Amino acid sequence: MEIGVQKQTDEEKQVQKGQFNKLNDSGDKRQTGYCGFLTVEYYTPYFNVTENDVIQRVKATFLPFRPDFLNITKDNPDLWGPIWINATLIFMITAIANLRQVDSEKENQSFDVGYVPQATALLYIIAFGTPAILAVVMKVLGVDLSFFQTICLYGYSMSTLLPITILCYFQNELFLWLIITYGVGNSILFLIFNLKEELDKLQIQKKYIIIAIVVTMQLSLYLFYKLVFFSYVSEGNVETTTTSASSEPKEPAN
């Protein structure tokens, strides 16, 4: 890393010349040497988007029956979306969890940052681990989809969770399960319809393996999500019930 101020601009100029290389056919940028992936320049081609591109991609996530996401991103998979959509989700989870607490405990407001490490681990492992597994499985089965395109697809599918998180503020149990179901359905359909074109080239059994992986991971993500919220509310109730000496385990209907 640069230390001196005067050397900085020269070095930056040299680095800038090597950036924005075109991707080759398979959508990956090959770097010479095995440690290429540790440099900043390796990942620069994957940040070649503007805000309009990002908004367009997020909109495409909410319309799973019009599967043009993969066509949009085939030549230009980006990593900005997956990373920052998940960061926004982590913030929203913490914020909404705190807001829920404000309603229930008027006198004893404190904030709980316990969700930050949990949410970070959960979201980032699923956002980057599942595409890794999927990409490996798909490469083995013969689908031609690069690692970064899978990450892009999967990361943007997380944007379904954005409105769901905001709606999780409401404490009605049925409502929460409804929106969770909608979220699971939307994201699974989005992923499967976008992979359909690639999957149709395979035999039926192999197709179902991939579909099964996708469905399993999405279900487990949403279930974790719901349980994180649900267990928080019941803990909050346990605290208030122990202080007020009643024995109601379920959340009160608001």
Next chain:
Amino acid sequence: MTDNHPFGSGMFQGQAKFVDYAHMNQQEVQVNTLDEPVLDTLLRDINMILYKLSYVIIPRMKETQGRKLRNWDLWGPLLLSLLLAMTLGINSNQSSDTIFGTIFIIMWGGSAVITVNAKLLGGQVSFFQSVCVLGYCVFPINVAAVVITFLQSYFGFFLRLIIVGVAFLWSTFSSLSFMSSMMNEEKKVISVYPIFLFYMFLSWFCIFI
């Protein structure tokens, strides 16, 4: 003489290499800063921090005036992050060490990630300058946290929301006035959004003190 020079800083004491000096040679500089009283070194560093804080308090949109901020240092961000983490940790009813650790990591990790993001998007940022600026611009949020801590009983929820909101906007605006000049034109929104998220995250906790 070292006070006037842009590199005259207690941080460089004892280091063998200096970039270059207009006025003196290497021997003279080492002797000057190594032999001075500790109080002088401390006062110089504190002055440097206060000088940079004045840039945070009065955000200046012109890049030329922000040039002094290019002499990055990490003392200011360290002090501010410790102060913020301690303030929020003291006020929490649960394990304050978790909160301290989380705030600290969010602040430093967040600054690093935002800087790498700006670099990846093609911006001309130097890593440590950017971390320095982001760290210093947490100062308004710090002030809001301390104010809310001491005047806790007088403030209702909405008043806190307003104070923290003002602090958040102030922080974002003052860091933008420095960072936006270094970013790629067409990718400004997606370079700036992480900064917005970062300060929102830090200021959110202050509402609930």
